[in-house]
Amino acid sequence: MAIIELRALSKSYRVYQKAEGLRASIRGLFRREYREVQAVRGIDLDVEQGEFVAFLGPNGAGKTTTLKLLSGVINPTAGEALVMGFVPWKRENAYRRRFALVMGQKNQLWWDLPAQESFRLHQQIYRIEPAAYQATLDELTALLDVGTLLRQPVRELSLGERMKMELIAALLHSPDVLFLDEPTIGLDVVAQHNIQQFLKFYQQRRRITILLTSHYMKDVGALCQRVVVIAQGQIRYDGSLSGIIDSFSGHKIVTLLLDQQQASNGFERFGQVLEVQPPKVKLRIERSAVPRTLAAILDQHAIVDVAVEDPPLEEVIARLFSQVDERYQQRAAP
Amino acid sequence: MDSRTLAWWTIFRIGLEERLVYRGDFALATLMRFLPIITQIFLWWAVFDSVGGVQSQAKIVGYRFENVVAYYLLTMVSRAFSSVPGLASGIARQIRSGEIKKFLIQPVDMIGFLMLSRIAHKTAYYTVATIPFAIVFYLCRGYFVDGWPEPSTLAAFGLSLILGFLLGFFLETTIGLIGFWFLEISSLLFVYMLLSYFLSGHMFPLDMLPAPWNLLVDVMPLKYLAYFPSAVFLGKVTGPDLVRELSICAAWVVFFVILSRVMYHRGVKRYSGYGG
Numbered sequence: 001m002a003i004i005e006l007r008a009l010s011k012s013y014r015v016y017q018k019a020e021g022l023r024a025s026i027r028g029l030f031r032r033e034y035r036e037v038q039a040v041r042g043i044d045l046d047v048e049q050g051e052f053v054a055f056l057g058p059n060g061a062g063k064t065t066t067l068k069l070l071s072g073v074i075n076p077t078a079g080e081a082l083v084m085g086f087v088p089w090k091r092e093n094a095y096r097r098r099f100a101l102v103m104g105q106k107n108q109l110w111w112d113l114p115a116q117e118s119f120r121l122h123q124q125i126y127r128i129e130p131a132a133y134q135a136t137l138d139e140l141t142a143l144l145d146v147g148t149l150l151r152q153p154v155r156e157l158s159l160g161e162r163m164k165m166e167l168i169a170a171l172l173h174s175p176d177v178l179f180l181d182e183p184t185i186g187l188d189v190v191a192q193h194n195i196q197q198f199l200k201f202y203q204q205r206r207r208i209t210i211l212l213t214s215h216y217m218k219d220v221g222a223l224c225q226r227v228v229v230i231a232q233g234q235i236r237y238d239g240s241l242s243g244i245i246d247s248f249s250g251h252k253i254v255t256l257l258l259d260q261q262q263a264s265n266g267f268e269r270f271g272q273v274l275e276v277q278p279p280k281v282k283l284r285i286e287r288s289a290v291p292r293t294l295a296a297i298l299d300q301h302a303i304v305d306v307a308v309e310d311p312p313l314e315e316v317i318a319r320l321f322s323q324v325d326e327r328y329q330q331r332a333a334p
Numbered sequence: 335m336d337s338r339t340l341a342w343w344t345i346f347r348i349g350l351e352e353r354l355v356y357r358g359d360f361a362l363a364t365l366m367r368f369l370p371i372i373t374q375i376f377l378w379w380a381v382f383d384s385v386g387g388v389q390s391q392a393k394i395v396g397y398r399f400e401n402v403v404a405y406y407l408l409t410m411v412s413r414a415f416s417s418v419p420g421l422a423s424g425i426a427r428q429i430r431s432g433e434i435k436k437f438l439i440q441p442v443d444m445i446g447f448l449m450l451s452r453i454a455h456k457t458a459y460y461t462v463a464t465i466p467f468a469i470v471f472y473l474c475r476g477y478f479v480d481g482w483p484e485p486s487t488l489a490a491f492g493l494s495l496i497l498g499f500l501l502g503f504f505l506e507t508t509i510g511l512i513g514f515w516f517l518e519i520s521s522l523l524f525v526y527m528l529l530s531y532f533l534s535g536h537m538f539p540l541d542m543l544p545a546p547w548n549l550l551v552d553v554m555p556l557k558y559l560a561y562f563p564s565a566v567f568l569g570k571v572t573g574p575d576l577v578r579e580l581s582i583c584a585a586w587v588v589f590f591v592i593l594s595r596v597m598y599h600r601g602v603k604r605y606s607g608y609g610g
Contacts, residue, residue: 072439106432108436112355118348121344127341
């Protein structure tokens with residue numbers, strides 16, 4: 001049985017619409033226009049125990065809303081969800097003791113006190129046995145290398161250090177399910193890497209189930225075997241990361257290294273020229289036409305070397321996201 | 335200690351520690367409480383001067399100058415219990431910024447948590463403020479013309495202070511929770527503060543009010559925040575009246591406990607988890 005089950009899960013918000021200017025503000029005092037935004041539109045999803053799943057999608061796609069629904073912060077408009085057999089929005093303590101949510105942009109620690117005070121509070125509210133608490137805390141602080149920072153007020157920690165403390169606070173009660181909402185947002189490359197390495201190690205060791213949203217392809221590539229692409233509140237893709245390219249890119253990138261005597265113009269007829277840096281020419285060619293076109297190029301030009309590659313993942317995903325249309329965002333009557 | 339008690343104790347302890355982080359602010363806030371009362375006493379000094387001077391036996395609506403000073407000193411004590419600065423605005427801010435999520439995700443009750451933090455803040459405050467309060471009361475002992483009250487009156491006074499704290503806490507919590515429906519509540523809060531200043535007895539003794547205003551304050555809960563404990567101490571409310579008033583105050587506390595619970599429950603349901 002899946003540890004997380006979503007069935008036709010939907011959430012819509014009513015958002016106040018205000019035109020620019022003072023006049024519109026005054027009109028808004030008497031008559032308000034609302035727009036119904038369907039953040040999540042009938043999502044079906046099963047996640048097995050021990051999976052590390054990434055939610056990818058443009059801003060406003062419904063990723064965070066889905067995590068909020070699963071952690072019981074908000075109630076859905078329609079549909080069902082079960083996490084470890086619990087309905088999240090019932091907010092039962094038995095459920096709340098078994099999952100954690102970490103939001104990269106939100107702080108759950110006490111700002112003015114050292115992190116260890118917040119940890120102690122978590123020990124009490126999650127009812128963690130003292131021995132287990134100490135063992136987990138020692139393990140986590142060692143893995144994240146923050147042992148010396150425990151006694152420093154949280155407000156005096158760097159963003160990266162604070163994120164590590166947030167992760168420790170979230171993992172102290174050894175949750176079976178962890179929701180991570182952009183855990184590496186705003187971090188430098190080194191800090192991102194550290195957090196990634198930690199998450200990877202921890203997930204493999206404990207076999208916990210993790211749902212992650214992130215904008216960084218590196219996070220996703222490093223961590224998740226399974227990727228769920230959400231756009232306009234619906235699942236557009238569910239599979240491996242590399243599978244996205246097969247499903248959504250009909251092109252290959254062909255790089256030609258020309259012979260010294262060969263002119264670098266006249267390649268437009270074979271495909272879209274992306275870059276000309278003699279003696280190098282880069283072309284985008286339709287996947288099905290690659291063998292035929294390559295044969296023609298080799299036949300007509302003096303070529304030293306050829307490389308055929310998939311387009312960069314970022315590019316494929318950016319294209320996928322840009323196909324966003326507004327069809328489904330209905331205007332509701334005021 | 336069982337695990338629940340231990341959790342509450344930890345919240346209390348951390349609240350206490352948090353309060354002591356900003357030492358300067360804490361010390362200033364503690365001492366500044368004495369400032370408004372001095373201006374009020376000077377104001378009444380001037381008023382009594384115009385009817386024959388503070389030394390005379392002149393009375394204004396039943397109050398001699400000494401009675402007025404004693405009243406204000408006691409009001410200061412009542413307010414030290416019943417005021418919960420920043421509670422309502424803090425709750426509304428947490429709703430708007432999304433910080434409130436933490437209470438939805440973690441197995442801890444928000445209202446209980448806030449209450450323990452406030453008790454911790456109050457404890458820190460009383461610990462430090464007891465000495466200046468004692469000095470002020472000692473210096474002003476001459477104003478308590480009827481002497482120190484009976485132990486039973488003192489017990490009723492203590493009870494009225496505790497009820498005052500509970501009422502102040504749950505009343506402000508209820509106002510803060512309105513933030514679930516109207517994200518911005520600062521104007522509403524301003525109106526409440528203004529009403530509370532007049533109708534709680536903070537500004538002047540409420541029994542100075544003529545009819546029908548005295549009836550108005552009588553049916554409102556605000557008088558239990560400042561006027562009522564002082565009146566108990568001064569022996570203005572005794573016998574069956576005292577029992578009746580204490581019961582009404584307790585009933586108001588229960589009313590706001592239930593109202594805040596219902597509002598929290600409904601508010602969370604319609605909450606849309608603002609801010610990422």
